[in-house]
Amino acid sequence: xxxxxxxxxxxxxxxxxxxxxGETLENPKFIPNHSGRRMREYAFRAVIVSxxxxxxxxxxxxxxxxxxxxxxxxxxxxxxSFPSRFPERAGIKSAIWGSVWLGGFTLxxxxxxxxxxxxxxxxxxxxNRINRILEVxxxxxxxxxxxxxxxxxxxxxxxxxxxxxxxxxxxxxxxLLIMPVIIIATREALKCVPDDIRxxxxxxxxxxxxxxxxxxxxxxxxxxxxxxxxxMARAVGEAAPLIMIGALSYVAFVPExxxxxxxxxxxxxxxxxxxxxxxFHALAAAGIIVLLGFLLVCxxxxxxxxxxxxxxxx
Amino acid sequence: xxxxxxxxxxxxxxxxGDNQVVNNVSVGFKEKAVTALIGPxxxxxxxxxRTFNRMNxxxxxxxxxxxxxxxxxxxxxxxxxxxDFRRNVGMVFQKPNPFSSSIKKNITWGPKINGxxxxxxxxxxxxxxxxxxxxxxxxxxxxxxLDLSGGQQQRLCIARAIAMDPSVILMDEPCSALDPQSTxxxxxxxxxxxxxxxIIIVTHNMQQAARISEDTAFMxxxxxxxxxxxxxxxxxxxxxxxxxxxxxxxx
Amino acid sequence: MQNQALWSGSRKFQKLKxxxxxxxxxxxxxxxxxxxxxxNLILFLESFWFFKEISVSEFLLSTNWAPLFEPRHFxxxxxxxxxxxxxxxxxxxxxxxxxxxAVFLSEYASPKLRAVVKPMLEILAGIPSVVYGYFALTTIxxxxxxxxxxxxxxxxxxxxxxxxxxxxxTIASICDDTMTAVPKxxxxxxxxxxxxxxxxxSQVVVPAALSGILASxxxxxSRAIGETMAVTLAAGATPQVTLNPFEGIQTMTAYxxxxxxxxxxxxxIEYQSIFAVxxxxxxxxxxxxxxxxxIVKRFARRYE
Numbered sequence: 001x002x003x004x005x006x007x008x009x010x011x012x013x014x015x016x017x018x019x020x021x022g023e024t025l026e027n028p029k030f031i032p033n034h035s036g037r038r039m040r041e042y043a044f045r046a047v048i049v050s051x052x053x054x055x056x057x058x059x060x061x062x063x064x065x066x067x068x069x070x071x072x073x074x075x076x077x078x079x080x081s082f083p084s085r086f087p088e089r090a091g092i093k094s095a096i097w098g099s100v101w102l103g104g105f106t107l108x109x110x111x112x113x114x115x116x117x118x119x120x121x122x123x124x125x126x127x128n129r130i131n132r133i134l135e136v137x138x139x140x141x142x143x144x145x146x147x148x149x150x151x152x153x154x155x156x157x158x159x160x161x162x163x164x165x166x167x168x169x170x171x172x173x174x175x176l177l178i179m180p181v182i183i184i185a186t187r188e189a190l191k192c193v194p195d196d197i198r199x200x201x202x203x204x205x206x207x208x209x210x211x212x213x214x215x216x217x218x219x220x221x222x223x224x225x226x227x228x229x230x231x232m233a234r235a236v237g238e239a240a241p242l243i244m245i246g247a248l249s250y251v252a253f254v255p256e257x258x259x260x261x262x263x264x265x266x267x268x269x270x271x272x273x274x275x276x277x278x279x280f281h282a283l284a285a286a287g288i289i290v291l292l293g294f295l296l297v298c299x300x301x302x303x304x305x306x307x308x309x310x311x312x313x314x
Numbered sequence: 315x316x317x318x319x320x321x322x323x324x325x326x327x328x329x330x331g332d333n334q335v336v337n338n339v340s341v342g343f344k345e346k347a348v349t350a351l352i353g354p355x356x357x358x359x360x361x362x363x364r365t366f367n368r369m370n371x372x373x374x375x376x377x378x379x380x381x382x383x384x385x386x387x388x389x390x391x392x393x394x395x396x397x398d399f400r401r402n403v404g405m406v407f408q409k410p411n412p413f414s415s416s417i418k419k420n421i422t423w424g425p426k427i428n429g430x431x432x433x434x435x436x437x438x439x440x441x442x443x444x445x446x447x448x449x450x451x452x453x454x455x456x457x458x459x460l461d462l463s464g465g466q467q468q469r470l471c472i473a474r475a476i477a478m479d480p481s482v483i484l485m486d487e488p489c490s491a492l493d494p495q496s497t498x499x500x501x502x503x504x505x506x507x508x509x510x511x512x513i514i515i516v517t518h519n520m521q522q523a524a525r526i527s528e529d530t531a532f533m534x535x536x537x538x539x540x541x542x543x544x545x546x547x548x549x550x551x552x553x554x555x556x557x558x559x560x561x562x563x564x565x
Numbered sequence: 566m567q568n569q570a571l572w573s574g575s576r577k578f579q580k581l582k583x584x585x586x587x588x589x590x591x592x593x594x595x596x597x598x599x600x601x602x603x604x605n606l607i608l609f610l611e612s613f614w615f616f617k618e619i620s621v622s623e624f625l626l627s628t629n630w631a632p633l634f635e636p637r638h639f640x641x642x643x644x645x646x647x648x649x650x651x652x653x654x655x656x657x658x659x660x661x662x663x664x665x666x667a668v669f670l671s672e673y674a675s676p677k678l679r680a681v682v683k684p685m686l687e688i689l690a691g692i693p694s695v696v697y698g699y700f701a702l703t704t705i706x707x708x709x710x711x712x713x714x715x716x717x718x719x720x721x722x723x724x725x726x727x728x729x730x731x732x733x734x735t736i737a738s739i740c741d742d743t744m745t746a747v748p749k750x751x752x753x754x755x756x757x758x759x760x761x762x763x764x765x766x767s768q769v770v771v772p773a774a775l776s777g778i779l780a781s782x783x784x785x786x787s788r789a790i791g792e793t794m795a796v797t798l799a800a801g802a803t804p805q806v807t808l809n810p811f812e813g814i815q816t817m818t819a820y821x822x823x824x825x826x827x828x829x830x831x832x833x834i835e836y837q838s839i840f841a842v843x844x845x846x847x848x849x850x851x852x853x854x855x856x857x858x859x860i861v862k863r864f865a866r867r868y869e
Contacts, residue, residue: 037764038761041762045763048665048669050665051664051665051666051669052666052682054662055666055733058689058730061704062696062700062704065700065704066696113593113596114593116589116592116594117594117597119590134594137598137601139854140851140858143787143850143851143853145790145847147818147843148608148791148843148846148847150825151607151840151843152600152604154825155607156607159831176600179596180597183597194411197411198372199407200411201413202369203367203405203475204401204404204423204424204428204474204475204478205400205428206424206427207427208583210583215415233691237691237693237694237696238693238694240793266693266695266794269696270695270698270794270797270798273698273699281699281702284699288699292692295692299688303684395580429579
């Protein structure tokens with residue numbers, strides 16, 4: 001690009017050309033084609049930089065569109081009203097509370113079972129074939145489409161256990177969905193805890209569980225929490241499994257017990273988006289702002305924890 | 315007790331998978347004495363040391379044959395609980411590894427989980443005093459063990475081991491991660507502790523072995539080549555190998 | 566020296582506690598096995614009832630999918646082609662972009678720039694599927710329609726683009742990880758031979774990281790197949806075999822979602838049909854996930 005760096009080496013060196021005294025690097029056996037290759041280097045850079053910029057551009061367009069459409073509708077009335085046929089009266093109250101209930105149940109079940117399973121597999125289980133099969137099983141589960149978890153929830157929780165289309169059934173379904181994510185994140189965090197700690201505890205006559213409970217798990221905690229929060233962020237945004245188990249889109253009440261019917265933020269957004277009327281799209285955008293706000297809070301906490309973890313480990 | 319030894323091995327062989335790293339070693343360790351295990355790296359001395367409190371149990375492929383007797387009982391084939399046994403045999407590691415909790419909790423944790431019935435404050439004080447650390451930390455018992463210097467951390471780990479009231483303390487190159495000053499402090503401490511504890515120390519440093527130990531065992535490629543009084547072993551070794559190693563010809 | 570009186574001798578309680586805790590945690594780990602068993606059981610059982618009515622060969626080979634109205638037809642091919650066209654379209658968008666971003670991040674970006682771009686990708690990855698559906702319907706589709714009149718309101722192209730954006734972070738971050746893991750010595754060796762950076766990247770680094778890159782493609786493809794909300798919103802509900810990306814289609818996931826939103830009585834053939842479609846979907850993603858896991862494992866071993 002710049003003059004200073006432009007090549008002095010001839011692009012085509014003929015065999016008859018004399019080597020000028022040997023002080024340059026020319027060698028008639030090589031035709032390095034510097035300028036052509038340099039051009040290709042710049043073209044290559046241009047391509048990858050524009051790929052990256054395109055991704056950022058999409059992110060910006062998405063955010064700007066959502067805010068442009070949704071912000072005018074995002075007011076007190078929107079946050080405190082139930083859904084309605086009339087866009088100007090419609091609100092998101094039942095969806096917010098539904099998501100809070102769902103989040104609560106999901107947190108409860110998925111943390112208990114997810115962290116428990118990870119502790120067993122990483123710290124207590126004998127490292128044998130069965131453990132390896134379980135490992136493959138869990139990473140396979142992490143790749144099962146969320147709608148399939150919805151079908152499991154529909155059959156198991158809604159019908160067999162007869163929880164009906166309740167917020168409890170929804171929470172359990174989402175728990176199964178994010179459990180593999182929590183297990184994998186927790187195991188990674190546990191793997192980062194140096195073995196010194198386990199050996200030091202064992203040398204003092206501690207059992208495995210005592211060492212894990214008092215030293216290993218606390219040391220892994222920031223990583224574990226980060227994993228839990230990211231998994232929760234995923235659960236809060238999931239719609240497909242909830243549609244499967246029959247979350248309703250018109251709910252004019254806030255759930256008051258585990259067995260109440262419910263709606264949730266992503267369900268409400270889906271419902272509004274799928275209507276042809278433009279105003280409902282704007283409502284959907286306003287709902288998206290609320291949902292993204294939820295996720296932003298989750299992710300900020302996760303990032304803070306990660307930073308704190310880095311400090312701590314020096 | 316039939317034997318003069320607190321701890322002894324009989325015909326002990328240790329392997330990782332198919333790879334035998336210690337071959338038919340029979341050796342005894344005297345009560346209230348410091349015994350040094352020396353030898354070039356990879357000679358099996360650390361593996362041997364870790365057998366004495368069954369730390370090798372954590373390695374899946376580890377296996378042994380022969381006997382390890384603690385006060386006459388085989389620690390691998392007796393109803394003795396392994397955690398209970400580890401309480402009697404303390405260990406100090408190569409790299410200081412205090413827990414990331416307060417100095418006080420570092421000391422009390424082991425006794426607590428092992429059901430210690432005495433007074434914990436008293437235990438903290440006596441343990442730290444025995445480890446010559448009390449004066450340096452008595453005003454900051456609640457600050458983190460990780461805030462101490464390397465040498466202090468290692469003494470904290472010794473105090474932590476002492477708090478369990480063990481009869482044997484195993485040390486796996488306890489000074490290799492420390493500066494010369496801290497090393498001197500630990501060496502001084504070891505000679506003091508010798509009055510009350512049986513100490514087995516693995517070391518790379520022959521001068522250190524000569525300075526602090528009463529007995530020395532020299533290992534080479536998994537074999538116990540020679541064992542005896544330190545002064546004897548260093549001044550007139552019986553084996554050519556020992557002579558060469560001490561003379562600095564290899565290792 | 567040993568003052569035994571100070572130590573509570575009995576370890577019975579401690580042992581009991583240890584075994585109880587271990588068992589509880591073992592049960593937690595067992596839940597993941599039960600989940601797997603549960604998924605397989607319900608998919609196979611409900612599909613079994615379905616296949617008692619409809620033969621497997623009709624299901625897999627016939628090209629007419631009309632499950633909700635008489636005369637009913639259960640040929641799954643339109644749903645499969647719908648799904649595959651969205652997934653391939655998504656990869657068409659995400660592969661070059663994702664690989665480009667990964668090369669930029671791992672080879673060209675300064676640590677500072679990397680620290681800015683990576684979180685951006687994570688945000689992109691964290692946006693819920695339903696939000697992407699909204700984006701497709703309100704931004705991408707109008708944009709496509711502004712280019713050509715013939716683009717339908719619900720169309721496969723819009724869904725493919727948005728799903729491509731969704732799987733982009735997966736590809737970018739896995740490729741970035743594997744390329745970063747390529748040993749520095751390999752790059753230095755190439756530079757020492759007088760190679761330019763793009764030559765090192767394209768002829769040394771990318772080939773060395775090829776299996777990881779391949780694994781990320783397969784994983785992204787599997788995600789694209791399983792994606793539900795965005796395609797339900799953007800691609801429509803017209804099961805048909807078509808090569809025109811600007812027409813509406815229906816994917817397998819969108820069909821399952823459509824049926825579950827209606828009032829389909831349990832035990833009816835429509836109800837059972839979603840499990841048959843679900844089973845097919847599950848098997849397709851399973852095969853691809855296992856493939857990518859296998860490739861990643863083999864790759865990991867090479868640099869040990």
